[in-house]
Amino acid sequence: MAPTASDSALLDTMRPLTTKEIAEKARNFQWNPNIPLKAWLRTTGTLSQEGQSYLQDGNWGQAYLLYMRYMILVMEYLPSHPEFKTPEGKRSVTSLNSSLPNIATHLENIKPIIQRERDEWMEEVKETIRKEQRQKHLADDAKSKSPSKYDQRASRDPALSSGRLLDAGDNQGLAVELAQKEIRRRDATRKATRKAGVGHDEEQSRRIAGFWNSWSDDLAAKQAEDEEVFRRQMKSTRSKLDVDDDDDEDDLNGLREYTRSHSRPSQAPSSRASSYKYPTIAKSEPIQYEALKPYSRTTPTPPTQLPLRPPKVGVPYQHEASSSPTPEPRHPAKEQMHPDRSLPTPLEPPKDLPPLPPKVHEEPPAPPKRLTFKPAAYLENGDPIRSIFLSQDLRQRFLNVASENTRRGLEMCGILCGTAVNNALFVTCLLIPEQKCTSDTCETENENSMLEYCMTEDLLMLGWIHTHPTQTCFMSSRDLHTQSGYQVMLPESIAIVCAPTSEPSYGIFRLTHPPGLNHILECRQESTFHAHKIDNLYTGAERPNGHVYEVDDLQFYIHDLRPGARTKTAQHIGI
The missing domain is CATH 1.20.58.80 (Phosphotransferase system, lactose/cellobiose-type IIA subunit)
Structure with missing residues (x-):
């Protein structure tokens, strides 16, 4: 069929x-x-x-x-x-x-x-x-x-x-734990390579050659570690659910007890006594016992025939009970030394024993499947977009860096950089580029240094964040054109707008596709602010409808590329 x-x-x-x-x-x-x-x-x-x-x-x-x-x-x-x-x-x-x-x-x-x-x-x-x-x-x-x-x-x-597909929203803790473990591993490898005095280009070449030399063993080990983390997370989740269920049951039992004790108004003691039902007790009966026999000093008569002794394990002859002393066991060596001596016939092993079972050859365990997180959302054209995880502290830390510009009414921007692990994206670095700031715009400068840093640290540019110190939270026409440059090849790219003096004070956005991305890419207007012919150019990107998760325990650091700025490479959040 x-x-x-x-x-x-x-x-x-x-x-x-x-x-x-x-x-x-x-x-x-x-x-x-x-x-x-x-x-x-x-x-x-x-x-x-x-x-x-x-x-x-x-x-x-x-x-x-x-x-x-x-x-x-x-x-x-x-x-x-x-x-x-x-x-x-x-x-x-x-x-x-x-x-x-x-x-x-x-x-x-x-x-x-x-x-x-x-x-x-x-x-x-x-x-x-x-x-x-x-x-x-x-x-x-x-x-x-x-x-x-x-x-x-x-x-x-x-x-x-292929691989085990998981929902990132339902497994946020697992996603963050796996990502941070993998990021630490990559950082350690990169630092060890640099410590050996290997340049960036040679490092990339070695990474390619080294990967294909031992890729099967390394991937199997990494996937086994991920599987162990997954099992530990699932066990923790189950135990938490069990505790919650026990607490709920205790609360329910307490509520039932309270309801029973308070459901009726209190009554007088006499009425309570008359309504109380005492437990029934069975009627006692005299103890039945047998009369004791008179004590006798005579020794009981031994049995006329002793029972046969059980055969000893491993003794190669049949032993029969008799009144004579127990004979010594015969040994093969003595039997060979005295061939004429009469010996008991040795026991032969049974001939109808079942054959020994064959040895079980266990197959080596199959390598665990890699963990892959499903897309968190889909674009308007149906293309999938991956989850983006960022720390809840990131916006406030950026506002702290931009506070001086904010007091002066100047915009400021930062670049959201990170990495991809298990088909999800994680913001691990807030990069502050060189920039020219005005009351309505912020333009990055010396982008080569920004690109070089991202290449050296193996960072992806996942979007950007900027302030609106004197405006509300929205995407201006200039912002839309800037966002198109990020989103044209990385559809998950986001734009975070911080407007400290308005409500809402922030928003996480992306261009629609279609119509937003296509329309902005085809726009030829060069003025700083200009109107567009259509609406619905951008939309919110935060969960539950979007693909961005703000979490508590994701670590990140701030790196400032501005001349004279203090580099905060050790400024980790959440450690």
Whole structure:
């Protein structure tokens, strides 16, 4: 019995993507030559770092997509940018070309892994179909089930092709714990490499070679650690739920006792005594016992025949009870020394004993599946966007840094930097760039230092934060254009607006897509503030409707790139 059309549709939404399908998705981005070349260069760095993060997680499909998109962008699109013809543009793109061999190495090594995972999945599906057909349940299930909206979207997301899928919102503590463990591991590796005097370029080359030399063992160890953290979190959650249930039961019992004692008005003692029912007691009966026999001094007569002694374990002859002393056990050596001596016949082992069971050869445990967090939300066009975690203290710490500018009525901005772990994004650094601040705008300067720091520390630019010291909390037309530069290649990018003198005092936003991102990218107006023809250009990004989680225990630090500013590399939050 062949699978029905419904079965095929259901299975098609679950299958891993091929490398060809992933490559087609890699080309699915909006190239716009009107965006400054520096923004596209920043995007290439983001793609490279994201690819490395997914490679370390063992998420082959998403790593392949990001590296392929990097190749397409650098080789096909950047040379056609208007600023490419300038000497600075040529130098920038030439430096990117030097990284192409390493990216190609990644793609070549990932491709057979994706094919093998797809083949394994196909074998599992075939076996499942055979079992379902034998039980005659597949047809009934297919009639009652259809691919869900989530399954249809997940089937287009290479990051969800395999692994244990978890909801980030339901497992925020687990997500933060796994991320901080992985971030500490990466930091330790990077510091050890630098301590050995290895330059950044050589470090990247070694990281590529070292990864593929021991990637299977390292990934198995990392996934086993993640699995252990997951089990510990689940155990803690269950124990907490059990305690809560016990507390609820105790409270309920106390409430019942209180209700019983207070449900009726108090009565007089006589009435309580008359209504009280005493417990019944069974009628006593005399003790029955037998009369004692008279004491006799005579010794009881021993039995005429003693019972047979049980055979001793391991003695090779049959022992019979007799009145004679017990004979000494015979030994094979003595039997050989006295062959003529008459000896009892040794016991032969039974011939009908069952054969020994075969030794059990335990299969080595299969490596645990990696933990992958589902997308937290979807864009208006249906594309998934990952969760972003940031500390609840980040906004206040940024306001403290910007307090002097705020008193003077000047805007100020910071860059939200972080990393990707298990298909979720975590803000671990608040980067304060060099900037030119006015009452209505803040423009970053010397972006090369900002990009260099992010590349050196393996940080992704996940968005930005800025103040509106004299305005309300909203996204101005200038803010929308700035946000488009972040969101054009990282759809999860966010903009946080802090308006200390208004209510609400802050907001977390992203451009809609569509129509917001497309419209802003096509806008040709150059004035600082200008109106747009359509509404619904941006929307809130905070949970529950968005993809941003503010949590208590996520550590981050502040790094200030402004000239003369004190670098706060050790200013960790929550330690």
